[in-house]
Amino acid sequence: MSDNNATPPSLYAAREPVFPKRVTGAFRNLKWVIMLVALGIYYLTPWIRWDRGPQLPDQAVLIDLANRRFYFFWIEIWSHEFYFVAGLLIMAGLGLFLFTSALGRVWCGYACPQTVWTDLFILVERWIEGDRNARLRLHRQKKWDFRKARLRVTKYVSWFLIGLATGGAWVFYFADAPTLLVDLVTGQAHPVAYTTMLVLTATTFFFGGIAREQICIYACPWPRIQAAMMDEDTLTIGYRDWRGEPRGKLRKKQDDSKETGDCIDCMACVNVCPMGIDIRDGQQMECITCGLCIDACDDMMDKIGKPRGLIDYLAASDEPKERAGNPPRPVWSHIFRFRTMMYTALWSLVGVGLVFALFIRPEIEMTVAPVRNPIFVTMSDGSIRNTYEVRLLNKHGEDRPFRMTLKGDPSLYIQLEGTPYETVTVNANETLLQKVHVIAPRHSEPAAMERVDIRLWVEDLTTGDRAHNDTVFNGRADK
Structure with a gap:
């Protein structure tokens, strides 16, 4: 008979700490190089300066959430141009598929942030506690003495400083780095900055120092997805x-x-x-x-x-x-085959499309929204007026005069609310909401028709750049 009181077996195996031994060779040297380059880019990029002219930040890479813009050296991405970010994410995914198809989990082994920071944490641990055998002896030592306490405290403090530097570097991407550093040190920074640093410090410490391989095994979904990207x-x-x-x-x-x-x-x-x-x-x-x-x-x-x-x-x-x-x-026959070439072609197609879109995008943009309540207004002289809300976007780093014009029936004319002229000034890197009235005289054909197609134009008087938007003019429809 079975013992109903027997303890059921555990479905979870307790973690056995892994203490990798120091090794030298071509692949270890490659990992050192990638680690140094990746960490160097991450920690140093926020401090690179880039002169964009007056009224614009001089940080080379900046995610400006307050103004909803992303700066990357000479490239400036606005919030409505998020398709560029989406395109980069697609390229990253296709690149991951490409490398996995050709070389397996090579991303995980060399360039994944979890791998890079874990390598750094293990390096620090080895410097402090010694190579594998020394760390094993220290781990198996049940009795705590001064030496074990000193080594552990030194290691954990070093890991904490690495985590703090990691969280600190991250927040520098969202504000001017030198200014934010002073604010952080003097206690004047926004609480969000301190909270973000605290969270990233804790996660970096835990992921790179404590969990390590368990993050790759249990937390990361890629080991379970990679089989679909690989073949014989x-x-x-x-x-x-x-x-x-x-x-x-x-x-x-x-x-x-x-x-x-x-x-x-x-x-x-x-x-x-x-x-x-x-x-x-x-x-x-x-x-x-x-x-x-x-x-x-x-x-x-x-x-x-x-x-x-x-x-x-x-x-x-x-x-x-x-x-x-x-x-x-030969190795090249495994890399250059139909699947990898297909991924490469798709990756290149998205990249070329993004570059093309980047270079053809206009420096000025406009959107037109007709005011529907009311659809039209009959003026005292019998003329018909439609009102439109026009948003003018100036992507230049200086104030620019913009002129509004109308193309459609010759009898139609426009008036800009708040000014007797057809010209308005849009501040540098800002959007201006301008109400525009389109008027049809009393006995004109547009005034008597239900709908007339029109096109509103805006012209940058400094450069001659133009943009337009098509809309309709609504009349009385009394014919």
């Missing part, structure tokens, strides 16, 4: 088991009675893995294809006099050929 020709990290098996310890004298493969079961590939997995067990969702196991294995192969490549970037389609003793296909 995708290059990803794998273990040549036909060459490494059966595993055996290295012996000074060859024992012909027991034939072994090249793998000496040294565990070097496992010890350096930031995810704590054994790549020799086959493809796993946790693998981020960072290549550190390749560096560790190649280093060991050099030491024992075996050829490199026991662990390498492999494609499933090459496995049967290699097992038969044939060389694998």
